[in-house]
Amino acid sequence: MACTLADSLLLLMGSHQKPAQRRNIAARYSPGLCNINRDGLILKGFRNQRHLIPRKKVTVIQAVAVPVAPAPSPADSSEYRKQLCESYGFNQIGEPLPENVTIKDVIDSLPKKVFEIDDVKAWKSVLISVTSYALGLFMISKAPWYLLPLAWAWTGTAITGFFVIGHDCAHKSFSKNKLVEDIVGTLAFLPLIYPYEPWRFKHDRHHAKTNMLKEDTAWHPVWKEEFDSSPLLRKAIIYGYGPFRSWMSIAHWLLWHFDLKKFRPTEINRVKISLACVFAFIAIGWPLIIYKTGIMGWIKFWLMPWLGYHFWMSTFTMVHHTAPHIPFKYSDEWNAAQAQLNGTVHCDYPQWIEILCHDINVHIPHHISPRIPSYNLRAAHKSLQENWGKYLNEASWNWRLMKTIMTVCHVYDKEENYVGFERLAPEDSYPITVLKKVMPDHA
Template sequence: MACRVADSMFLFMAPHQKPSGSHKILAHCSPGICYLKGERVIQKGIRHQQFLLPKRKSRVIQAVAIPVVPSPADTAEYRKQLAESYGFEQIGEPLPDNIKIKDIINTLPKKVFEIDDVKAWKSVLISVTSYALGLLMISKAPWYLLPLAWAWTGTAATGFFVIGHDCAHKAFSSNKLVEDIVGTLAFLPLIYPYEPWRFKHDQHHAKTNMLSEDTAWHPVWKEEFESSPILRKAIIIGYGPLRPWMSIAHWLMWHFNLNKFRPSELKRVKISLACVFAFIAIGWPLIIYKTGIMGWVKFWLMPWLGYHFWMSVFTMVHHTAPHIPFRYSNEWNAAQAQLNGTIHCDYPRWVEILCHDISVHIPHHISPRIPSYNLRAAHKSLQENWGKYLNEATWNWRLMKTILTECHVYDQEQNYVPFDKLAPEESQPITFLRKALPDYA
């Protein structure tokens, strides 16, 4: 267990004596005890240590034993307390530095990587049928039942995204052309350009929870937060009460700006953008022609907002918690980010079915080539072989409250600092959420 020696005042040395510059004094710890040793140690002790300082006249100097309380983050009891506080079922142990992604992949059954065309097209059938049923519910439901119809239809639309998601990871079909066509078509009702999203999403997988480089989510920079009052207010609202729809801002900022892509990517990006704009130019006028402006709101806009709710919630729950760090590239460890830095969260079964198990997310980050219909089998294998390192939860209000009120501004030591700690007078939306959101786990 690591131990810090903050001050060397407890070394009692003879007047004018200093350690030789070529001989280090090292800290060494055993459970509950911290003591010192020199590089030239003659005899080891348990409660105290003797070491020699090589000078013209060698003198023995004795270090005093100092009891040290073990780091609470390294204890199962402390992790259990954190889990309860944050709304988790389990917070995993830190993954050792010597574990590599390939070590984890090698423990997975080979069958979880196999593409099954029947299961792949079954997922398409589930999404098309459930989405059509949702549109029928919207057309028939009285006004007071419309929110339920929109919730169902928006969740079903999220299934389209997951199908395109599998296509982008080459986990839908062995035929690349089929994957590109299905992925593009699946994304069209969502007004999502397939290729721009694919390029940026690949970067998210390559650099998960890496500061700046991760293209999904990352904490707010303190400099950004303090740059201007107007921007600060917008950030507080966006990362607070509006965070379940912040993927809309992400969608606009990342997928329509040609300057964000390499020259080699631009041709495919432009084709995807053309498909999206064609859908808007043809599909929206048809909806308005048949049902009017309010019909466009009822049949497209509200389900689309429901889709973005799940898009935002899934994404932030997958990688955001007070104990999960974002790291600079020189400190980043791939296995730790993908296994320790990804969260498994169970949702109501109907959500899991309509969204094709996208929330079974840890195996997907271990290997994106695992098809969505094999994620549960892969997760079971991870539980058997790496279970003590996994972060797991069942969706609950305390989990959401933790993310929305705590996980805000990046801090190297604490991971996050809440907005209301940095700017309490401007953080009324956060204090409101602290009071208004239930605390049920």
């Protein structure tokens, strides 16, 4: 993903000029970013490169080709990966996973106990979410106006825990009883206005085709053709993938979960049942909230926590699968083990977030096998660290990590993975320029 520059450099000399002196070429670079100093350029490869030829007569010397061992890839250098960590806000960037490693190899290395469902632990997570959500609503009702943002942050995080419970139900890792899982999953998603079955069908495809360019149903880079299609859409994309990216899951929720055309005929009946449940909650729940507390009460008690949930939904999703060094690939180039182990990010968040969100950010083992219950993810991750540790991408949530994602990871490019909006449309990329200025640069 090194920066793409011209493959050749031609310097023309006048007939009376002295031969050019050799100059040092030096530059620091990282995938998706390119810094060029005043003394030289980073060149990508040497094919078709032209040489300096003075205009006076020269003597041709025939050279003998000597086989030379290929230089190691920059990605194979620990020092290079360390520089990327500092640049991107990561704790560790994993080494490339060998081609012969399969997803089965990784699954087989995990202890069998991490796949076991424990009903007590499962219902304990429900108790934590219900209690923390009730506490959040109580805080909203009692907090003075200047403390409401803190109450909303807590309550939005608490109902994100509801999503994680439904998430476990969808992956059949909550209960051994499928009917119980469907009921709990549907109820857990209702306060979020998420239709359970449409989300489950879509999410299963995300796991089957993680970081596959066209098939992954989670987020992926912007297509250049889409970016260039119209000035209005371009500006919307720049704002959506820039300053509003922490709430982009709202657009994703609307586009993906309510359109019956996006589902197979065998899925339609279950999708319709979920949609009916969601619309029933809206028809009964919202008027009841408004009747008891008024429109401002609906905003305070439902809308603001819901926006808090979508902040985490968006943030978690983009952190788990988005970094300048993590490629999206076409299906014929895709490798399951590389995408799930080497292309998924583990991120540590503050402890209260981890507790309320049931360790959903211990995300690599979840992509190795979605059947691992959320309460076993840490044990599974410890096993992965012991057996596959050098291949893992790990971070702690920080400003630099978010800044990298929001200001660099934009339009898909096969060579670089991502090209920033500023390079393609500098005149429209003022929101990205502002983000670079106002977002802190420390990890």
